[in-house]
Amino acid sequence: MADTSSGSAGDRPEQDRPDAPGSGREELSPVTGQADPEAPHDEADVESKYSVEKQLDFTQKSYSQNQLVLRRFFRHKGAMIGLVTLLGVTILAYSSIGTAAFPGWWDKSYRSSAMVVDGGRPTLSLFPPTWGEYPFGQETTGKDYFALTMRGTQQSLLVAFSVGIGSTIIGVTVGALAGFYRGRVEAVLMRATDLFIVIPLLVLAATMSKGLGGGIWGISFVLSILVWTGLARLVRGEVLSLREREFVTAAEAIGTPSSRIIFKHILPNTIGTIIVSATLTIAVAILLETALSFLGFGIQPPDSSLGQLISTYQTAFQTRPWLFWWPGIMILAIALSVNFIGDGLRDAFDPRQSRSED
């Protein structure tokens, strides 16, 4: 029993702790007759001693539900690896070539062409670790491929997160309204959702983004208004079950207005579903943007995105495979790490609680 002797107080449940000596109740076992009958005995204490209610200990740290979730999340290995990878990729993408607002530490621009050196081969090597002139190589016109890839990553991340946020707002609003008000509101909103689901996603996204000029915000907008359907259905389901819960009835019984019930009582309880779904939407959005750009309906040159890079150099795969690998690896890294984070969040919000008490 290493844990009982050396474990810190915070890790041990109440009943395992010995009574404080000299408190008059230091019986080692609740079986009667084991303690000295002459010892001072506190009769009034019996009720609190044998109470099944928790002894409230205000010296210990209080965990709110959100803190418990965070605690579980930070103990999830996969999610931590994902989080570190995603942060690494983001910092690398933004710090290297910078943005319009601030310059980066990498001297080459993704717009300017140059002489092709050594057939455009990457100069990055692991043994010995050297960075070189063109770490990711050069493309046909001699542009630095590292800068291009970083620019593509920036754009993809931007699209992904704006789609994540945008579609979540639409999905939550539609789902919450449909679930709470039921009746005609629900019928209209959910049939509209069905309508969005049956339209082939890529076709509509392609035509719409073409119409909007193919800019990055155009694509984000188009994807946002197309991918919210899944979340809307999930949130509606959650709200449907939550509105039958007793605490909502209790709120109704004291005269709480509907808007307060939705925002204060119901939505905070669906935050788990919302966050998990938003994360997974981000992964989907990255892949969708890639697919759109690959098909030529996404971000247009001279600007760059990861899908567009792959699309442009797909014919070069045989001769200069690095033009295909680098953006591919970035896509994989981002999508995988976001998925891992989503997994971690889901486990944190919904731990398979094992029976620990009867």
Place this chain on the structure above:
Amino acid sequence: MATAMSESSGREERSGGTDDTAVLSFEEVDVRFKTEFGSVHAVKGVSLDVKPGEVVAVVGESGSGKSVTSMTAMRLLPGNARIEGHVTVTGTSVGEIAERKMRKMRGNNIAMIFQEPMTALNPVLTIGSQLTESMELHGIAVGKDADKRAVELLEMVGIPEPERRVKQYPHELSGGQRQRVVIAIAISCDPKVIIADEPTTALDVTVQADILDLLRSLKDKLDTGILLITHNMGVVADMADRVAVMFKGELVEQGTAQSVLTDPQHDYTKMLLGSVPRLGSGRGQMGISVREELDESADLAIDLKNLVIEYQRLGKSPFRAVDDVTFNVRQGEIVGLVGESGSGKSTIGRCALGLIPAASGEFRLLGEDLLSLKKAELKALRKRIGVIFQDPAASLNPRMPIGECIAEPLVVHKVGDKASQTNKVYELLDAVQLPREVYNRYPHEVSGGQRQRISVARALTLDPELLVADEPTSALDVSVQARVLKIFSELQAEYKFACLFVSHDLSVIDLLAHKVVVLQDGKVVEHGSRTEVLGDPQKEYTKRLIAAAPVPDPREQRKRREERHELLRSLGDDITELKIDADQFHRAHAMSTDNDRA
């Protein structure tokens, strides 16, 4: 007394022939669970024996480890449990055998009766196929034989028209019948010992009495050992030969039912028995006192006339949950609304809160006509009504700190500023005897009784003139219930609110209410003052209800049981019992297993 003598001597004869060794024994059983926050020591060295034909009751409140102890015998604990010590079932140590062998033991040697028959039965399988499943698995009977035996088993446990019932699904049966099916499944393989985990907790009191009669005749006739897990002292007094009291994983007292229940030695047992309200003892138990003097000319807080509440059903005529109900509640008065499930008592409570509309009749609430109120008027009226729900875990928003939960009515009705609201919450926390520090804590951090006290505080935030309490203590442990009831009665004396107290527990009503209304199937059966209705019931249904409520004293309970049987006979009902001849049952079982081997 004579019948009891012959009964016990008869059992000695039977068991004397076989052997008196325990069919189930626990030896220094110790269970720990590994959890996120370190290990939880759930059971600390428990030793216990169950002999054939004996009922051993394990009693304790939540967290006592009574269910965990029993689960070690079935070896059905989750993977994070570490078990030490020995559990022996019919001579085999279950800790050491292989899983395949353990599966053979389950059902055959040791069976289980669960708390909630609706969830213990699979809703998509017929009663018949669930009954034959274990017999076919254990090779007791196969095919047509099994079907025939399933019908016999249903007949034994007293289900009418068994041929029709085997083809039905669990939802087509009533709660009591479902529990009989679970019992039939448990005895289908003729086990030596049955674990009954809170077998009657989910049932109404009259059904509970029948199921207990059935279990009693089961152990008498089949000589099965029963390990009865319960928190209800009345059930213990009614059933148990021996009692083991558990507290926080430790066995604190063990002995015969008579000695433990009437002469408890351990402080915990004394406290536990002291906090069980007894039907018929009336006022003054556990230091709970209710203001008796009532102002008979006070205004009416609730005035119901011919109230009808209907639930709309798709494609069917509406279901009438409340039918022509008339009663009233005066200011400062506690009226107990009693009835079994489906009697419409909670529906009336919800209608009083304006949560469901009435179909017809008149409902005057605090002088206003509830049925013709506009939305804004209803909100103003709700300010004057408080509410306490049954399950404190469900009725508090898990994502709101406790302080905010209690202050919610003040915020909604825009009463006072932030500082005065906080002060009011502190005042209420003092009133329900909770430390002020819980203000910033969350509901999951406190336990059930403390949570219910928070609900009480929230209900009283706006100094209501009327309080609707829907089964406020039925989800709580007895010692916790005693404390909540005490606080409740003190607050009632102080604030003098009128109260509609909905409950199925007659002893709690006896303790608190001034008037009692008994409901059955949406209709008022009997109403009047507490002493009239509970002391001298006039209607048959009320008599049945009162007769079925068990009291925590074996001798008195036996007397009550016999009186109840007398009452049932005089009303032309049968006494529930296992309808079989024991020898025939054992022989049939032995024969079928022999056939199987041959």
